[in-house]
Amino acid sequence: MTTHRHDWYTSEGYDGGLHHCKKCKLSSQGERIxxxxxxxxxxxxxxAWLGQAGLYxxxxxxxxxxxxxxxxxxxxxxxxxxxKQVLSQLNEGRQHA
Known part of the structure; x- marks a missing residue:
C-alpha cells in the first residue's frame, strides 16, 4: 500500500468546499479524503519514463x-x-577517427 500524500486544492468554497488532488485527480466534497x-x-x-528499451x-x-x-x-x-549519451557518442567518434 502506498503512503503518498494527496496534493489538494479547493474550488467552490461553499458547503466545506470541493477538494481536488492535482496528482490522482480524485475529488471530494466537504472533508478531504x-x-x-x-x-x-x-x-x-x-x-519521461525509463524502461528496459529506453526512454518514453x-x-x-x-x-x-x-x-x-x-x-x-x-x-x-x-x-x-x-x-552521458552525448559524451559516450563523442568518445565513440574519437575512437573511430
Whole structure:
C-alpha cells in the first residue's frame, strides 16, 4: 500500500468546499479524503519514463511498448542521461577517427 500524500486544492468554497488532488485527480466534497494517494510526487513530476528499451515521453507509451518495469525520470535525471549519451557518442567518434 502506498503512503503518498494527496496534493489538494479547493474550488467552490461553499458547503466545506470541493477538494481536488492535482496528482490522482480524485475529488471530494466537504472533508478531504484521508486515504493515501496512489501517485507519488516523482510520478506526478516525471518528464519521461525509463524502461528496459529506453526512454518514453509518457507512461502510456512505455506500457504500449509492453515495458514490464518503468520508472519516472525527473528533468534533472533526463539532463544527466542526455549528457552521458552525448559524451559516450563523442568518445565513440574519437575512437573511430
Amino acid at each position: 484521508a486515504t493515501p494517494c496512489p501517485v507519488s510526487d516523482a510520478e506526478h513530476h516525471a518528464v 515521453p509518457t507512461r502510456f507509451d512505455a506500457v504500449r511498448n509492453f515495458e514490464q518495469s518503468i520508472r519516472p525520470v525527473s528533468a534533472n535525471e533526463l539532463f544527466e542521461l542526455a549528457s
